[in-house]
Amino acid sequence: MNPDATTTGADAIDEAIASGNDFDGSPIPQAKLGLYHQVMGLEAGRQRSGVSNTMRSRIVRIGAKHIPQAELNQMLVDADFAPLKDKEIAFYYSGK
Template identity: 70%
Template sequence: MSQNVAPTTGADAVDAAIAQGIDLDGTPIAPAKLDLYNMVMAKEAQRQRSGVLNSMRSRIVRIGAKHYSQADLNRMLIEADFAPLKAKEIAYFYGDS
């Protein structure tokens, strides 16, 4: 792997690549795409936050759906005392209604 190419694993791989302006495969990211991304992320950085539990659950669902079955993720959420999967989350992440 070239020293100019960011690692492609880990939670920070995408952020590091964006900061370098280089995709994970080593190709440059177009300036217009970087500008739009940075503009939207600046707006997000200004958004008022009210707590972390909802954000934690959202991240668990969004990322967990890529790695766990619906039944397993739902069970883990309940065991951790989070709300179970909602119908709209199941439809979006698992394609069921």
């Protein structure tokens, strides 16, 4: 990885994968890179259900790491998204 590259931000992981090196400079094993690219290729060919659905999914998946459940739920409702579903609460918040 480029020594000036950052380990923060949305693109940091993609940049490391593209370089084939982890943040510590060690090479990512080819078996891991190969499997990653195989699965991402499958995902690239998947039909999408709509931009709003994908936006909501990303907000929930990432927001749950940073925002308390009640606050994230209210933020979703305020933005006219569906509130958190029971299965999302169980998955993302059951261990917190």
